[in-house]
Amino acid sequence: MKPIVGAFNAWICTVVSCFAIVILSVIGSLFASDHHMMMGLEDDPQDGRAVAASIFIAVAVYAGFLVFCGFQAWLHVRASRRGAISL
Template structure:
């Protein structure tokens, strides 16, 4: 199987996805626990659980990106070990 994206794009996507998963998981857990820093103002949402569900949905999307880009990076790694010439 051949990779769809370049190795640079795959590794960039991996790094961005990991950071996004970590940061959004922290934000989602704060909304899920009705943390006062997220829910303390009058302009903040009423239901922290619904906001947390939306944020965790975004975490799932970034998880899918991470799996796809990880598989692309794996394919590039496997190709380079077999001595194939990479056109960049």
């Protein structure tokens, strides 16, 4: 199987997805627990669980990116070990 995206793009997407999953998971868990830092002001949302649900959907999307881009990066590593010419 040949990679669809370039090696640099695959690695950057993998790293960004890892950071996004960690950061959004923390923010989502703060909203899910109605933490005072996220829910304290009058302009903040009233339903923290609904906000947390949408944030966790974004985490699932980033997890999909992580799997896809990680697989693409693995294909590049596998191709470079066999001595294939990379363009």
